[in-house]
Amino acid sequence: MDEQQAVSLALDAMSSLDSIRDDVSELKGIDSDILAFLKVQAAEVPQPDEAELAPLPLADFEPSQVFDVAASSFEDFAHDLMAFQYMQLTVSVFLLLGVLLNFGATLWLAFSDKWRS
Incomplete structure (x- = not known):
């Protein structure tokens, strides 16, 4: 490469870098506009009071709303769990x-002609 080609290559690279710099500055401008818009929207959102965020005590619930686990439901759950595990074991077997069987058939097809000869 002679000196003239090197200079033209350097000038092309410099113009490419300038266009990239312009694109990046445009993107930064767009991003800063979006961030400013989001900050304005976040400032407009009302913040909840601490009283609204506090958990309700259990005494506020009616007895019909509190779920009580009975022994029969646990027995049903245990039976269903064992049935699921049995099904899973059967499918796995x-x-x-x-x-x-697939592995055995593949081995048979691969080596049967060599065993016969």
């Missing part, structure tokens, strides 16, 4: 059996 069938999947394992399928994978092992």
Whole structure:
């Protein structure tokens, strides 16, 4: 590369950097406008009082609103849980059996011609 080509390459790079700098300054201007708009909107949002944020005491609830866990519901839950685990175990055994059969068939197809000869 001669000196004239190097100078033209440097000038092209400088003009590219200037255009990038202009684009970045435009983006910064847009971002600052958006941030200013969001700050104005955040200032307009009313903040809740601490009394509104405080949790309600349990005494304010009626007895019909409080959920009481009965022993029968726990027995039903335990039965459903065991049924789900049994189903999950059965499906897992069938999947394992399928994978092992697939692996065996693949090995048979890969090596059967070599075993016969």
